[in-house]
Amino acid sequence: MPDDLDRRIIALLASDARMSLKDLAGHVGLSSPSTSERLKRLEEQGVIRGFTVEVDPARIGYTLQAIVRIRPLPGKLHVVQQLIVEVPEVTECDKVTGDDCFIARLHVRSIEQLDAILDRIADKAETNTAIVKTQPVMRRLPPLA
Missing domain, CATH: 3.30.70.920 (Lrp/AsnC effector binding domain/regulation of amino acid metabolism (RAM) domain)
Incomplete structure (x- = not known):
């Protein structure tokens, strides 16, 4: 189950999947390596299935x-x-x-x-x-x- 920081990461990526790791880390108040580790864990758990582009x-x-x-x-x-x-x-x-x-x-x-x-x-x-x-x-x- 994702914790509050994970949910914030997910929400930020849902609004802008192209956000840089540095910007993402800054928004959630973590270092880039810590944010990267959380992203990796969320992907391994299947919470985040991919990053995509939305086409009309x-x-x-x-x-x-x-x-x-x-x-x-x-x-x-x-x-x-x-x-x-x-x-x-x-x-x-x-x-x-x-x-x-x-x-x-x-x-x-x-x-x-x-x-x-x-x-x-x-x-x-x-x-x-x-x-x-x-x-x-x-x-x-x-x-x-």
């Missing part, structure tokens, strides 16, 4: 976002899961309990592209699609306290 899909031409609930037909669960994994426009997917097995987020350039993707699984699963109008809460960390 609309700025690179993916102006349409959809949430697709997917219910594989009997005996097709693993086939459908593999199809989902292979579609690069699926940017997130959760395997869930309830009426559906998967909830996927897709970024596409057009309705036609969305239709073509859904057609690839139409004979293996039932789908229910919602077009995203806005995203009032972007992906974020749960409370660190």
Whole structure:
């Protein structure tokens, strides 16, 4: 379980993953080697899984976002899961309990592209699609306290 200093490090990196080790150490009141050791431990424990860049899909031409609930037909669960994994426009997917097995987020350039993707699984699963109008809460960390 991360302590208060770890949580502060995580929060700072979540707001700016490019922050230098020196700046990070200065913000949390530790030396650079101590901060580096904490970062290494957080990575080894799997608390920090990586450092990344956030890209706006609309700025690179993916102006349409959809949430697709997917219910594989009997005996097709693993086939459908593999199809989902292979579609690069699926940017997130959760395997869930309830009426559906998967909830996927897709970024596409057009309705036609969305239709073509859904057609690839139409004979293996039932789908229910919602077009995203806005995203009032972007992906974020749960409370660190």
